[in-house]
Amino acid sequence: MKRAEREAAYVEFATSRRDQLRRIAYGMCGDWHRADDLVQTALVKLYVAWPRVAHGGAQDAYVRKILLNAAIDASRRPASRETPTDQLPETPAPADTSTEDRASLVAAMQLLPAQQRATVLLRHWLGLSVVETAAALGIAEGTVKSHTSRGLAALREVLTAADA
Amino acid sequence: MQDLVDRLHAELAGAPGATFAVADTMAAGRRAVRRRRIAAGTAALAIAVAVGGAAWAVAPGGDGSSRGQAAVDPSPTPTPTATAPPTADTGWEPDEVLRTDDAGRVSLNPAAEEIDRHSFLEGGTAYHVALGGEEYYALASVDDSISTQRLPAQGMSLVEWANAQAVLGSGDDDGAFGSNGADGSGWVTIDESSRLDAVPGARIVEQRADPGLGDSFAAPGDPTALAEVVVDGTTYFLAVRSIDGATDAIPYRRDDVVTTLDAFLSYCLERYATNDDGGSEGLR
Numbered sequence: 001m002k003r004a005e006r007e008a009a010y011v012e013f014a015t016s017r018r019d020q021l022r023r024i025a026y027g028m029c030g031d032w033h034r035a036d037d038l039v040q041t042a043l044v045k046l047y048v049a050w051p052r053v054a055h056g057g058a059q060d061a062y063v064r065k066i067l068l069n070a071a072i073d074a075s076r077r078p079a080s081r082e083t084p085t086d087q088l089p090e091t092p093a094p095a096d097t098s099t100e101d102r103a104s105l106v107a108a109m110q111l112l113p114a115q116q117r118a119t120v121l122l123r124h125w126l127g128l129s130v131v132e133t134a135a136a137l138g139i140a141e142g143t144v145k146s147h148t149s150r151g152l153a154a155l156r157e158v159l160t161a162a163d164a
Numbered sequence: 165m166q167d168l169v170d171r172l173h174a175e176l177a178g179a180p181g182a183t184f185a186v187a188d189t190m191a192a193g194r195r196a197v198r199r200r201r202i203a204a205g206t207a208a209l210a211i212a213v214a215v216g217g218a219a220w221a222v223a224p225g226g227d228g229s230s231r232g233q234a235a236v237d238p239s240p241t242p243t244p245t246a247t248a249p250p251t252a253d254t255g256w257e258p259d260e261v262l263r264t265d266d267a268g269r270v271s272l273n274p275a276a277e278e279i280d281r282h283s284f285l286e287g288g289t290a291y292h293v294a295l296g297g298e299e300y301y302a303l304a305s306v307d308d309s310i311s312t313q314r315l316p317a318q319g320m321s322l323v324e325w326a327n328a329q330a331v332l333g334s335g336d337d338d339g340a341f342g343s344n345g346a347d348g349s350g351w352v353t354i355d356e357s358s359r360l361d362a363v364p365g366a367r368i369v370e371q372r373a374d375p376g377l378g379d380s381f382a383a384p385g386d387p388t389a390l391a392e393v394v395v396d397g398t399t400y401f402l403a404v405r406s407i408d409g410a411t412d413a414i415p416y417r418r419d420d421v422v423t424t425l426d427a428f429l430s431y432c433l434e435r436y437a438t439n440d441d442g443g444s445e446g447l448r
Contacts, residue, residue, distance in 0.1 A: 010193075014190075032180055
């Protein structure tokens with residue numbers, strides 16, 4: 001395959017997956033700007049690995065792994081991601097849902113450990129199976145089940161307290 | 165639970181517009197790939213200096229077609245403090261070996277000293293040059309693309325390396341080591357626990373599971389390993405990963421630069437370290 005064909009395939013794939021990846025990243029970090037940074041990082045790595053990854057038809061699994069790994073790493077060292085700047089960042093357009101609703105669940109998710117957050121997203125937003133989630137995160141299937149169960153329970157607790 | 169799931173769907177559905185374009189990631193990816201192909205960072209140089217200097221630039225083995233011509237005077241040891249690029253005022257990048265113009269004509273950096281050249285019957289020309297205190301392989305392919313790699317190049321000869329680029333450029337990574345049939349993926353298999361088994365004809369001298377080469381080498385959690393193997397009396401180092409259950413092994417024929425598995429690990433760690441563009445140089 002020539003470079004132009006490879007790049008066309010990459011652009012088609014990245015364009016079709018960008019919004020889904022952004023939502024995963026947002027669910028992981030709770031900030032759309034940081035989510036965009038994470039997705040860009042993942043897509044650049046995907047471009048570099050594209051010839052071997054696309055050859056095996058594993059683009060979705062690969063970029064999801066990279067994205068989640070980057071998000072989990074970032075959540076472990078949030079301070080290192082902050083850099084002083086003279087310019088204010090561009091403000092994203094407001095979302096369709098109300099600010100109050102957006103703040104409640106996604107904000108509550110940020111209180112969960114990163115892997116619990118990831119399992120909740122993969123299982124209950126992306127609809128992946130336990131086996132697929134375990135493969136995506138590189139953890140055991142039993143761990144996926146326990147993370148998901150604990151994550152949902154913790155979310156319900158936080159939201160119940162907030163609604164009270 | 166369904167109420168939580170519904171709420172999650174509703175919240176994530178309301179995404180603002182993206183602050184980046186896919187084209188931006190492709191541009192950054194191209195830069196990362198270019199850095200990857202202009203290989204051998206400071207670690208390779210440090211290894212080279214550690215083993216005694218410029219002998220590193222002469223890749224051993226190969227088909228012999230370029231061996232004799234590839235030999236260079238080992239006396240001037242390359243150093244990271246090479247003089248300022250003599251090509252700066254001509255618009256050439258310090259590490260830019262070849263260019264093609266709109267008409268497909270290939271030009272060699274005028275500051276480069278040609279050590280060897282090989283033209284392929286099917287088109288394309290490979291060069292082995294010295295430039296700015298370093299040595300490079302460069303290939304002008306028939307599709308006008310340029311590939312460049314700073315030596316060492318997996319211990320490959322010029323012709324082997326050029327053939328590997330042609331295979332990689334075709335999108336078929338299998339057997340990318342070259343035309344001599346040296347494909348590390350046919351020598352070992354890797355299992356889920358990152359253990360390697362040799363196939364008949366290959367002997368594993370030493371292996372190390374999960375060397376931690378990073379996301380550019382394999383997705384997190386995928387089985388990976390390094391190994392020293394002997395095939396037909398020749399020693400190779402392998403960087404092995406599993407792609408969808410299939411073993412992919414990148415060979416490096418032992419040379420004067422990488423003589424032990426420890427040295428190969430150091431070399432791989434540098435090659436796959438994430439650079440500013442989010443990519444890495446890689447082994448090939």
